[in-house]
Amino acid sequence: MHWSAIIEDTLRAGVGREAIIYALAAIGLNVHFGYTGLLNFGQVGFMAIGGYGVAISVLEFDLPLFVGVLVGIGCAVLLALVLGLPTLRLRADYLAIVTIAASEIFRLMISAPSWRDFTGGSDGLTGFSSGFYDVNPIPDGVYGFGPWRYNERTLWALLVGWTLVLLATLLVWLVIRSPWGRVVKAIREDEDAVRSLGKNVYGYKMQSLILGGCIGAVGGMFWVIAQASIVPGNFSPIPTFYAYAALILGGMARIWGPVVGSMIFWALLSFTQGVVNQAVNEGIIPSWLMDANQAGNVRFILVGVGLMLLLIFRPQGIFGDRREIALQDR
Amino acid sequence: MTAQRGGFAKVHLDPFDGVEEQPGVAKPDAILVSDSITRRFGGLTAVSVDHCEVQRGAITALIGPNGAGKTTFFNLLTGFDKPDTGMWTFEGTPLRGLTSYRVARLGMVRTFQLTKSLARLSVMDNMKLGATGQTGEGFFRALFKPGWREQEEEITVRADGLLERFNLAHMREEYAGELSGGQRKLLEMARALMAQPQLLMLDEPMAGVNPALAQTIIGHVQQLREDGLTVVFVEHDMDVVRTISDWVVVMSEGEIIAEGRHSSIVANPRVIDAYLGAHHGTPLDREEQDRQLAEAQAELEEGAS
Numbered sequence A: 001m002h003w004s005a006i007i008e009d010t011l012r013a014g015v016g017r018e019a020i021i022y023a024l025a026a027i028g029l030n031v032h033f034g035y036t037g038l039l040n041f042g043q044v045g046f047m048a049i050g051g052y053g054v055a056i057s058v059l060e061f062d063l064p065l066f067v068g069v070l071v072g073i074g075c076a077v078l079l080a081l082v083l084g085l086p087t088l089r090l091r092a093d094y095l096a097i098v099t100i101a102a103s104e105i106f107r108l109m110i111s112a113p114s115w116r117d118f119t120g121g122s123d124g125l126t127g128f129s130s131g132f133y134d135v136n137p138i139p140d141g142v143y144g145f146g147p148w149r150y151n152e153r154t155l156w157a158l159l160v161g162w163t164l165v166l167l168a169t170l171l172v173w174l175v176i177r178s179p180w181g182r183v184v185k186a187i188r189e190d191e192d193a194v195r196s197l198g199k200n201v202y203g204y205k206m207q208s209l210i211l212g213g214c215i216g217a218v219g220g221m222f223w224v225i226a227q228a229s230i231v232p233g234n235f236s237p238i239p240t241f242y243a244y245a246a247l248i249l250g251g252m253a254r255i256w257g258p259v260v261g262s263m264i265f266w267a268l269l270s271f272t273q274g275v276v277n278q279a280v281n282e283g284i285i286p287s288w289l290m291d292a293n294q295a296g297n298v299r300f301i302l303v304g305v306g307l308m309l310l311l312i313f314r315p316q317g318i319f320g321d322r323r324e325i326a327l328q329d330r
Numbered sequence B: 001m002t003a004q005r006g007g008f009a010k011v012h013l014d015p016f017d018g019v020e021e022q023p024g025v026a027k028p029d030a031i032l033v034s035d036s037i038t039r040r041f042g043g044l045t046a047v048s049v050d051h052c053e054v055q056r057g058a059i060t061a062l063i064g065p066n067g068a069g070k071t072t073f074f075n076l077l078t079g080f081d082k083p084d085t086g087m088w089t090f091e092g093t094p095l096r097g098l099t100s101y102r103v104a105r106l107g108m109v110r111t112f113q114l115t116k117s118l119a120r121l122s123v124m125d126n127m128k129l130g131a132t133g134q135t136g137e138g139f140f141r142a143l144f145k146p147g148w149r150e151q152e153e154e155i156t157v158r159a160d161g162l163l164e165r166f167n168l169a170h171m172r173e174e175y176a177g178e179l180s181g182g183q184r185k186l187l188e189m190a191r192a193l194m195a196q197p198q199l200l201m202l203d204e205p206m207a208g209v210n211p212a213l214a215q216t217i218i219g220h221v222q223q224l225r226e227d228g229l230t231v232v233f234v235e236h237d238m239d240v241v242r243t244i245s246d247w248v249v250v251m252s253e254g255e256i257i258a259e260g261r262h263s264s265i266v267a268n269p270r271v272i273d274a275y276l277g278a279h280h281g282t283p284l285d286r287e288e289q290d291r292q293l294a295e296a297q298a299e300l301e302e303g304a305s
Helices: A003-014 A017-035 A043-061 A065-087 A092-111 A113-119 A152-176 A179-189 A191-196 A201-227 A238-250 A257-281 A292-313 A322-328 B070-077 B100-106 B123-130 B149-165 B181-194 B211-226 B238-244 B262-267 B269-278 B286-304
Strands: A142-145 A148-151 B030-041 B044-055 B059-063 B085-090 B108-110 B199-203 B230-234 B247-252 B255-260
Touching: A003 A017, A003 A257, A017 A043, A017 A152, A017 A179, A017 A201, A017 A238, A017 A257, A043 A065, A043 A092, A043 A113, A043 A201, A043 A238, A065 A092, A065 A201, A092 A113, A142 A152, A148 A152, A152 A179, A152 A201, A179 A191, A179 A201, A179 B123, A191 A201, A191 B100, A238 A257, A238 A292, A257 A292, B030 B070, B030 B230, B044 B070, B044 B230, B044 B247, B044 B255, B059 B070, B059 B211, B059 B238, B070 B199, B070 B230, B100 B108, B123 B149, B123 B181, B149 B181, B181 B199, B181 B211, B211 B230, B211 B238, B238 B262, B238 B286, B247 B262, B247 B269, B255 B262, B255 B269, B262 B269
Parallel strands: B059 B230, B059 B247, B108 B199, B199 B230
Antiparallel strands: A142 A148, B030 B044, B030 B085, B247 B255
């Protein structure tokens, strides 16, 4: 086994592009579910609408990239309003159903051949990222140390990405420590109690849905801009649940929970893949049990088992407070 | 005319002097007036209240057998449910169509039968949440702490005062979920007071509370009247009702069947019918309970001999 290669891959994955994308998605979910108690199962819908918002603005309307980003955020706000207006007065599970359905509807619409000229259909779109890489101030070359060595292009994307993560975290910290944060946390505990004290619960839930959705959309925009392409296949329901996994791993309703959770989630996936792949290649795992193609999926099984163990032995996640979990059940 | 305190002793000038003890009677100074409120659930008429007035500065008890519609009437008045018909005003402001949070902002704040402490918030945060008109509760203003720091400090001082008064100061930093059932009742009442209501609506404030703590709560409610608040509360225990209520409103099967002072209510045949008819054997008060016990005992002894 080449342990050094596995460890290096693991360390890179912990700060890689996926870690950034899912950190942003999970920060949004933390606002929704961790702080406000809104069960959003369609975070990927916000990521998709942000991504397509920026891609279509740049390609079809020849807008500069930063205007495209604003359009993407505007689309996310609109999506939050459309989802929230009918459902936020209802019980929590209605929002869950509507969000997952809406994200699927959006994905199927965007991959439909009817609007192929506009959306690229199932092939997606490319060529909208030049505005991002053109302004890269880093000269050509290879930078970094140890396992973290990147060319100027990757380094630029990672620097911008982690800056976005820090900004989103700062924004969430600022609002959650304020009286606004106190109200949304109270809504998570009991809406009627909050209403009885004169707070417009519906308005706060809408604001929370918009805030978390916009952060998710920023994650989606970073995703497609950094990879310089967008395809509908990216936006299946799976990313939402990866983001939930990252959030639960890190600890809900904790400022750093989603960020650290996402880093560990992707590091774990890389680690298990490395170990299983090499074990198969070197015959440590016999080929009648598992072949190289199956190894790629086994990592998800292993990470899933790991998550289950976490929920059993440390249900509060890495940063969580065990007392809070105990109180939840009362 | 409001309830006033004498200079030397606690002598209430009774605001109910000369008020006829009739269902729907007009009060000298009503803070809450409701007209022909009905609420139906399918074929069942849960509430059908013709006219009801609540006297300012007094403690009004709303009693009635289980299923009489007391809590539903509470929900309707406070905007937590919508009536099929009816009009009602609070301090002259019509409330029909107002959502619950707007009703609360006008100064009519309620508590719940099943205590709603916000478990994963600290006791202090529960209290601070109660304060109305907070600058920092707006999303964009929340981002800028200097804009709300001073107000937050004022609120904290006020919350500390109330926690002291309700014997919760030592639990200040604990999660509300770690309080005992009785302490949660106290917290809910204290939190409602943070909203500085003129009218406090308590839904069974003594339910599930041990007798010693019930006495404490009774003391707090009486203190609120001394402070000039109007209190309406739903209660089952007739002893409690006798101890603290200035006026009693009796509901049965959705209607108000009697109003008056406690002494006349317990003698009212309609009230006895409502209680004994619907729930045979439910004691109205201590005397009644003793009498029923004595009767039952006599019967048993007869059977044994």
